[in-house]
Amino acid sequence: MKKIFYFLWAVAFILGSIGVAERLMYGHTLAAYGSRVVWGLWVAMYIYFIGLSAGAFLLSSLVYVFRIKMFEKVGKLALITALITLICALLSIWFDLGHMWRAYEVITRPHLPSSMMAWMIWLYSAYFILLSIETIYAFRIDSGRYEGKVLKSYQKKLRLLASFGIPLAIAFHGGVGALFGVVSSNPVWHSALTPIYFLVGAIASGSALFTMVFAFFWSNKKGEYFRQVLNTLAKIVLVSVLFDLLLEWSELSIALWMGSPADTHGYSEMLFGQYWYVFWIFHLLLGVAIPVWILLTQRNNKAIGWASFLVVFTFIGVRLNIVIPGLVTEKIHGEALAYINPRLSFHYFPSTMEWLVGLFIVTLGIGMFYLLNRYLKLTEDKEPLNS
């Protein structure tokens, strides 16, 4: 089983590397997005991963801020999950930039306060630093090498950082939502609900990822502890997925109910257009209906693990359905036929190179998790020493 996993991972990684090489050699020429559908798979992956990170981080706060005893053993696992998914998110958006090597400019010359993108970058840079330091402290405290005053000061610092982390995680992921929400010329994105929808989606997908990892990789699956934590996590996933569905209904029903065609076209395309199955089959059936049914009726760890896997895996469809439908509507009637060129098309399907780069990022994330888990023993069932 392990050998098959290694083999598949290696194949995926090699294929992904080919995509990255193509991206670096040929720039954006092999990408399928254009000047109308300006953002594609990588931006969707970016908001997907950054949501996973924010969700996993908020779970870790249950340990480091609210000191919920039950989750103590999995605190570091949550932090590492948040860190890895954040790295995946940053990589996704880095590949999307027209000038990758100018990315530092967002730090050196941010256009504040007006640009929501500049805010977002500053907020997640702060989050990245905080998360890294918090992880270091969490591991130091647990290492057993420190005691007395030093240990106390570490514990204090960790709690302080984790407390700051909560508003920061909410702000930066809400900020990602706001980046879309503030674009008033885009009726699909321009909603006060967008940032909230992003946050709830982050909790749903992030907790599902964490639950999946816990269900499949926790070393001791026999003890009462495993059962108790898994059931609690399953409830968090269930409630957050259903709440996310409620927000989705609110957004869609308000937008579609007697809306003008210019405002509803993007949603109509999402629901009944060429890629209708992303919403109905991929998201609603596989990502909501089946996992909710499993989580409501099943109690065994594999079922919960697979239900969580479905939520996490299909959530990329939710993210794609935020980015793409917002960009498929002409802002001026007749635009689509004024100048015919693939880059000015309102139709988008990711190119092979885009999929391969996506595959690279996912395999890299899985590889990082595998290595870190192996050396840091994140999923081992042992009492944390001093947290």
Add this chain to the structure above:
Amino acid sequence: MQIINHKTYTMDNENKNTRRDFLSKFSTALVAGAVLSPVISKASQLVTEKDGVVEIKNFEGNLEEMLGGDYENIKLRMQEDVRRALKKPAKDRKWGMAIDLRKCVGCNACTVACISENALPPGVVYRPVIKEEIGTYPNVAKRNLPKPCMQCENPPCTEVCPVGATFKREDGIVVIDYEACIGCRYCLTACPYEHRTFDFGDNYSTGLPAIVEYDERPSFEYDKEWPRKEGESPVGNARKCTFCTTRLDQGLLPQCVSTCIGGANYFGDLNDPDSVIAKVVAKLNVFRLKEELGTNPKVFYIS
């Protein structure tokens, strides 16, 4: 590039004769009109036939009266307006454009001239012409809408840029600092007129065995030479119409204005009461695209 109309019409047997009649009268009038008037788009309004006499109205006549002064060549006069405006400090100028939709024939000469002037690659376009046919035969009207950058007074595109690489100049023209733009394309999503395009590095000879010479032509935007190389600006940048700042700074009209075969474009300093543009905007029936947004565009349409 391929230009397609919104609607195409098929001729059936039933209306064949009427249509032929119409076409024959129409073409006679059009040929006569083309000789006397630079361009006639709405031939039905300008060319009338009564008792076998074809009468052609020329709306340049009204304009001559309206503008006053020596009126010989409107383009030369507008060029004088530009040169006069350049003597003022930049902050006192406000460049504006007016496009007479009654005169535009939808020939796309402006689109092509702009592509040539700025050495634009495929998929990057600063001045598309949106074409629409309204009604059904025989009551058909054709609407052509050239769409340069609106050069908004309150541009939503500049606000969103994460690095402040795009901004409004003192003279009101919205520009992009090619060397600072990171290529995130946020500005493309923010423009309510869907004006901006992104330079993906595509070339006309992509897929061909050899690179054609015109693919390697540099662009001369923003008073600078920009050789075309993968990974170097403007490849990987957002791009937009700049009212041809490089030409303007030399006292020349934007290329689309110079090229227009029908003289459908007016350009100049909106702050100069003696300029052609100021008079045209004040006296003709003008509107702007999506005025309700409050972006306050400086491109006006005459209808």
